[in-house]
Amino acid sequence: MNPDASTIAAGAPIEVDLSPIAEGQDIKVFWRGKPIYISHRTKKQIDEARSVNVASLPDPQTDEARVKSGHEQWLVVIGICTHLGCIPIAHEGSYDGFFCPCHGSVYDTSGRIRQGPAPTNLAVPPYQFVSDTKIQIG
Amino acid sequence: MSGPSDYQPSNPALQWIERRLPIFGLIHSSFVAYPTPRNLNYWWTFGAILSFMLGMQILTGVILAMHYTPNADLAFKSVELIVRDVNYGWLLRNMHAVGASMFFVAVYVHMFRGLYYGSYKEPREVLWILGVIIYLLMMATGFMGYVLPWGQMSFWGATVITNLFSAVPYVGESIVTLLWGGYAVGNPTLNRFFSLHYLLPFVIAGVVVLHVWALHVAGQNNPDGVEPKTEKDTVPFTPHATIKDMFGVACFLLLYAWFIFYMPNYLGDADNYIPANPGVTPPHIVPEWYYLPFYAILRSIPDKLAGVIAMFGAIIILCFLPWLDTAKTRSSKYRPLAKQFFWIFVAVCILLGYLGAQPPEGIYVIAGRILTFCYFAYFLIVLPLLARIEKPRPVPNSISDAVLAKTGSRSTPMVSTAIVLALAGSLFAGSIDSAKAAEGSDKPPGNTWSFSGPFGKFDRGALQRGLKVYKEVCASCHGLSFVAFRNLAEPGGPGYSVAQAAAFASEYKVKDGPNDAGDMFERPGRPADYFPSPFANEQAARAANGGAAPPDLSLITKARSYKRGFPWFIFDVFTQYQEQGPDYVAALLQGYEDKVPEGVTLPEGSYYNKYFPGHAIKMPKPISDGQVTYDDGSPTTVAQYSKDVTTFLMWTAEPHMEARKRLGFQVFVFLIVFAGLMYFTKKKVWADSH
Structure with a gap:
């Protein structure tokens, strides 16, 4: 009952052009049926994400470990709440990150869980930068 | 057996x-x-009622499956086509959807009866455990059935429930992928759920055979909890139990028919009339009402894995009941303390159900934790303890003694009454609390609709005027894709002739093709065509309207609702109020205000609407006085336009509503006569046995 060949083939890597996304904006693309948020973070958002005491987080992880070095402004996360799979809303909640409307989990500007029932941070999909303005997800 | x-x-x-x-x-x-105890009361007819409901679900389900398409792109539409085009399809669908709820109503009564009268005790442990297995299978079947219409609640319910398994350590993610057959809930998921939803009822039927077998080996329990000793204690199954069960089923059918014919959407969720959209989570996901207590338990535990364990544990614990409650006396009738704790437990379950439907915040979370504790305490603390400390009243020597001694020795049900009052009080307090929380989103005012109530009919004039308003105003942005031109000439509709509908259709240009040269071409509409949509696809609609796609209006009056709150949602069952959708649509059309109240900032390109959730709506004020001319002299005001177009949209959402209510009346007359006949036959049969 595992995914069949065509489903796996349809889940091949996709390329996303980042140039049209202005600072402070984000887009949602679908990969393997999952929404992927790509946020162009502002300086303020990056600072917020990095000034946190990592040890105090429910799922400790530095912001550096969640983005690609040299591309700190780009946050790429799977937009599926780690609690029960709803889609969090971007730019909402008290940490200016994501807010899940189903059971009230709040994520920060690095997609890390700060409040609510979700056990872990928003997952970072496998991706790499093909060029400065293009990424390949998958 | x-x-x-x-x-x-x-x-x-x-x-x-x-x-x-x-x-x-x-x-x-x-x-x-088969000898059956002669002191059985009506709570024992629920076994027969459940068998009847299982048969009903299988029968209607098999016919529905002949018309249903299990494909993510077609499932929602195929269900709508069943309701609109299949002969008595609306009846089949209502019977099946309401039937699922009624099945659970009956099974809960059946389970509480077993709990009260100690039907799980030696020698009926296996009988009881088989019952718990049936209940688990029913929950799985009900959940997968709810996914099949592929509406928003179907999709997101499936997402949340399948994600429960991701809490399993190490192998959780693989289990979830296995359930989905993909990387998210999608077409493969729908296909396998359809297959399993077809299979499981037959598995249930098989376990029911075992359940009945075990019952006939151990014999039925009875309200006094003493085993039959002599022939005087029993009566033959036929005619005594048969006729009593028939009367019970007839009464249950009255309840069932009430929902089928008059309140078919009361037990469902308005969001499920919106097609599934993997990109948008509904703001408030709730499962069907029969899972709510367990959902409340899940949410009250702050840890994900512990929550999932508690939820499943709440059901599995029932299997161990025979060994948790070791009291010798079976029936709570003779257990003064157990009786009171039983009613407290019932209240706890109902309150948990209420909490399961509330947003997980503030007081609800705390209340949920307390009640979750109470739920488990009943099984793990109260019952084992009572078995040791309680002094039961003496049980009668035999069933016939109990029947003969049946006098007015009822103790005043003080505690039970107090519990019921406390329950109502706390629900009421809760609703005031949530009413405060929802402050700012005004409740739409009620209207008098021609189509409300058990004999409601559509006002033909309003339907025709509403069609005109739709065509001249709404149609520039909103589609009506489930309605065909031929529907305009069908009975129960706007009352046009076939020729008029054909003429109406021919005014539209419909895309057809490809022709012999392989090109698409436009031709005048025919009665069989559907109303063409103003935009080619959702993206085009979104792009042309500032990012908010105008929703299709075919089902809008059933897809929109607002919270009624306690106690109104209980009164609604009796008053048959189910016009939340039309009230909301009519209010929305009249709810625009030029002056934005202080303290409210609207995003760019939005308009202030009093009744829209959040108040910032992307649709500009769609209609003003005098915009559409009426030939019949009706006032050309926004109020009248709103009323007419809402009536029209109620018809597009449910074109067979008049047939539903008409048939409902006939069925009720029949059922009342039938139940009466059964009652008097039962009296005659039992005349010598009481």
Whole structure:
């Protein structure tokens, strides 16, 4: 009952052009049926994400470990709440990150869980930068 | 099922079969001669009611499956086509959807009855555990069935429930992928759920056979909890139990029919009339009402894995009930303390159900934790403790003694009354609390609709005017894709002739093709065509309207609702109020205000609407006084336009509503007569046994 060949083939890597996304904006693309948020973070958002005491987080992880070095402004996360799979809303909640409307989990500007029932941070999909303005997800 | 029978059919042909396969003997010994305790009350008819409901669900389900398409792109539409185009499809669908709820109503009564009268105690442990297995299978079947219409709640319910398994350590993610057959809930998920939803009812039927077998070996429990000793304690199953069950089923059918014909959407969720959209989570996901207590338990535990364990544990714990409650006295009738704790437990379950439907915040979370504790405490603390400390009243020597001694020795049900009052009080307090929380989003005012109530009919004039408003105003942005031009000439609709509908259709340009040269072309509409949508696809609609796609209006009056709150949602069952959708749509059309109240900032390109959730709506004020001309002299005001177009949209959402209510009346007359006949027959049959 595992995914069949065509489903796996349809889940091949996709390329996303980042140039049209202005600072402070984000887009949602679908990969393997999952929404992927790509946020162009502002300086303020990056600072917020990095000034946190990592040890105090429910799922400790530095912001550096969640983005690609040299591309700190780009946050790429799977937009599926780690609690029960709803889609969090971007730019909402008290940490200016994501807010899940189903059971009230709040994520920060690095997609890390700060409040609510979700056990872990928003997952970072496998991706790499093909060029400065293009990424390949998958 | 209770051993070899000496039954011999009198008909020679049946004798011939009986010698080769003693099936008539089996039936005779199990359902005719089978001795049943003579003191059973009406709570014991729920076994028969459940068998009847299982048969009903399988029968309607098999027919529905003949018309249903299990494909993520087509499922929602195929369900709508069943309701609109299949002969009596609306009836089949209502019977099946409402039937699921009624099945659970009956099973909960059946389970609480077993709990109250100690039907799980020695020697009926296996019988009880088989029952818990049936209940688990029912929950799985009900959940997968709810996914099949592929609406928003179907999709997101499936997402949340399948994600429960991701809490399993190490292998969780693989289990979830296995359930999905993909990387998210999608077409493969729908296909396998359809397959399993078709399979599981037959598995249930198989376990029911075991359940009945075990029942007929151990014999039925009874309200006094003493085993039958002599022949005086029992009566033959037929006619006594048969006729009593028939009366019970007839009464249950009255309740069932009330929902099928008058409140078909009361037990469902308005969001499920919106097609599934993997990109948008509804703001408030709730499961069907029969899972709500367990959902409340899940949410009250702050840890994900612990929450999932608690939820499943709440059901599995029932299997251990025979060994948790070791009291010798079976029936709570003779257990003064157990009786009171039983009613407290019932109240806890109902309150948990109420909390499961509330948003997980503030007071609800705390209340949920307390009640979750109470739920488990009943099984793990109260019942084992009571078995040791309680002094039960003496039980009668035999069933016939109990029947003869039946006098007015009722103790005043003080505690139960107090519990019911406390329950109502706390629900009421909760609703005031949530009313405060929802402050700012005004409740739409009620209207008098021609189509409300048990004899409601559509006002033909309003339908025709509403069609005109739709065509001249709404149609520039909103589609009506489930409605065909031929529907305009169908009975129960706007009352046009076939020729008028054809003429109406021919005014539209419909895309067809490809022709012989392989090109698409436009031609005048025909009655069989559907209303063309103003935009080619959702993206085009979104792009042309500032990012908010105008929703299709075919189902809008059923897809929109607002919270009624306690106690209104209980009164609504009796008053048959189910016009939340039309009230909301009509209010929205009139809810625009030029002056934005202080303290409210609207995003760019949004307009202020009093009744829109969040108040910032992307649709500009769609209609003003005098915009559409009426030929019949009706006032050309926004109020009148709103009323007419809402009536029209109620018809597009449910074109067979008049037929539903008409048939409902006939069915009720029949059922009342039938139940009366059954009652008097039952009285006659039981005359000597009481």
